[in-house]
Amino acid sequence: MTRTRLITAVAALIVPLSAAIAQSALPTPPATSAVAPAAAALEPFIAQYKVYKGSSELGEATLQLVRQPGNRWRVDLLMRGGGLFKIAGVHADQSTVFDTSISGQTYRPLTQATVRRVVFTQRKTIGLYDWKSRTARWTGDVKESRSRPVALQPGDMSGLLINLAVIRDAAPGKALHYRFVDDGRVRDHRYQVASDVESMGAGDMRFDTLRVSRIGNTSGDETLLWVANGVPTPIRILQRDDGQDSYDLRLVEYKGIQ
Template structure:
């Protein structure tokens, strides 16, 4: 696959959202895996957000190191013009740790902020691996306010995106358990057998398409990933056959 060498830059943390998340006590060690994986590397990636042919705004996806051998992954979406009022404005953040082999990304805390017109909704989640339980506070629906029993390998949506990049191989089936914002779902992905050439800004990559269909929930996610690129080249979300958000990579850089 075509590769681009990341540019190393010094970057400030883009998302202040993590300051709203209480730092949990150090949990029990994450379960080990049999094979070592490529280590994570911090990055920041810029996207344009579309719905069909309409450009809605911009998005930033970043991965940063945290004290105590922890990491944080953040996604910010910002609508432009009338689309800002229409609700294309959301922040998501997950703090997590990684097993010694790199095979397990284990969420510790999570926060989501969504703004729609003049309203603001925020939820904060804590994954307590000592008690094997997760719960969310803030603007949480009653149906999602009860504690969720955790299982080894459970991940937030942002962590699943990182895991897909790590695990994707031609023709491979992937399975993850999504535990995020009080919801629990089994996510099945299928990796395409052939590569697709895809442009991203002034770059071009040979990508693998990775698809997930929600079936009962009517939602679908497609990701295009490329060898050596730490972030998806494209992320397309659909509901009931209609595009909701289409994030297309513009550029990415390594950070220290």
């Protein structure tokens, strides 16, 4: 697929999710310094993945980071099924609009949206992170237990933002700690970065990667990411639930976008 066709296809996919976000009022950004935000570490990209469960290929996924006016960004993850995955009618879209600090080292979520479809069932949620009142709240198809306001703390991030932060922060042997606030849930996420590199293929590319594992988790789910120096997107993302692979995203290609 050419770069033009790839970007066009992703733009078509993201329209419904972006529209959902636009329907929710974004919080007014705080006054900023005249100095331009130092967010140079973030660069817009689009990445294509194959989605597996064990040895079975389930479909495709697209992860992209899009620059917005000022110091705002949007990160999207779009998953589309193929084969049995398509027959089951499963797909999921996630998107987070966020801003960055002057130093570029803080990713602060503003709005989060999720759309999940399984066969004839569709679930949509919209989350608003109101940093003036220090609360976040989700509306739409939200469980009652997740519809109550969540008290925000500095550094809170959505799941997609934590993935970006792991790429930014990973170093051999380093321990990472983030607070996950997403879809009405609050969890402490602790990661351990491996000390040794692993060689990993991605399409026709090969990378020296660091495995980053979420540790100390009591909810029964597990996340592992493999990241490579200079690559803005994970080389691989493996999600496990109760010891079983839930999905496994393996990078095929990535490109910078304007």
